Amino acid sequence: MNSFWILPASLLLDLGFGDPQGFPHPVRFIGKFARYMEKLTRKYISSERFAGIITALSVYSLSSIFPWLIIEIFRHLHPFLGELVSAFIIYTSIALKDLLDHSKDVYSALQENDIAKARTMVGRIVGRDTVNLEEPEIVRAGLESVGESLVDGITAPLFFAALGGPAFAMLYRSINTLDSLFGYKNNTYLKFGWASARMDDLANYIPARLTAPILCISSAILGFHPLRSFKILIRDGKKHPSPNSGLCEAALAGALKIQLGGRNYYSGIPSEKPKLGDPDRKLVPNLILDANRIIFLTSILSSILFLGLVQAAYLLYRNFFQS
Template identity: 35%
Template structure:
């Protein structure tokens, strides 16, 4: 039975990845959106300007999803496939990147600004075409790890609970993991748990980006050099790795003033070369797609190694 469960994990990951490639995210009634709504309702009861209140909020929200995942895991391959499809966002990420490049190439800044919130939480109203291209590319790099590599690896290690639990952790971080007046303390636990959950996946993403750099005209050595030199400058222990390795692979420069709705941050320079263009954004999408496929292969190997042990 133990071998059968582990084998179903590998098969379910492959099927779920295929579903994401074909169907992308459902535009309505997405389970992640439902979780977000439930977390907002929960926050009305748990919120306080206190770290321990945030710990309680994280424990209840994520713990509930882990419990649901444990029950759903009894569904075998089908449950794993559906959970994988639910947790992944790779196809939608690539599509949004292409759409952004198309709108920027057409000079449609209004349309590009309307699209940006689907990629990241920056304030699009203050960004010009170059700023929008950079914001989209940095989001593609970070979300390649968050939306595909991390859920696949957690699925390989912990099955359905790993897939759904990781998506809950990452969603809560996106909702409350901010350093603003309301969430500086309450969102602390969400941010720290997300950092821990992405520690290994971000570095797997960095390695895959370096290895696959020639697919977009880059060099593995340049990606690794940018990672070693620049990643630690970034305020995030994980985003710095994936953004620096992407910048090195593409031969571009990322970072600089970054405007969010809650305020501005001055991000460190990552990589060497010119600021990114829409052509670089399209290359980043191709890189992201390749890394996602590589992550699936790694996840299948991990699941099979665990099965044999």
């Protein structure tokens, strides 16, 4: 990006407006186009894996080319208009405010001692069964959602936006969306969703490994437990079946001196998740607010780091290859 103000402006837009209800969000169009391509490729391509690859490539291409074309149109009208549209597109790729708001809804319901409402609220941000969860498990579900969503909902799109502007941010959002739609290990999507799942792992690899140490630093600034955060990150971060999802969850568990993971139920079927951290503290509602503070600061520091790294790389390239 030519202007450093675009990324901070995008974050401010998100913090101010979140995802307005009824707004034609680009991610919804990505999802609809992906479903259309799924039907089309499954109909005409016999190989499920190849059909999934063609679907993924089609969605990735459209998701990056379309915003680039829009920005170029506005940039020809006036350069500043192009920058405004760029900030708006990046804003639609991140979800910091929604993540904080949804977890606060869970906290508020627990503060009201309304377990039924808390189960409903946490059910909006997790995929597990929530109908029988008690307070500690509701808190755990909320914290795990916040820790896992930090990368794919906030820092990864910020990383790609810093790296390649709005087109890269929407490319990442399409990668993450396809993984959400097709990245299931069941009979329907095991082969078809193979490419989508692998690409999501690849796209999140660097952002996750940059974000987790920043979370440790954020915990130090906010007065939590940075050494424990780093220790648990190193010890437990790779226990998760996903190569990326466990890193920030482990760092968050260490920062709060709690244990995440354990048994979850999905459609009534139990699933054992690796345990991250040590159970030094009970899982109480106030931990949700503590986690939100850490997530917020980590998001801000990450955007600063990403812009700094890109600027440093650009200066290095210019000094050594264009001198």
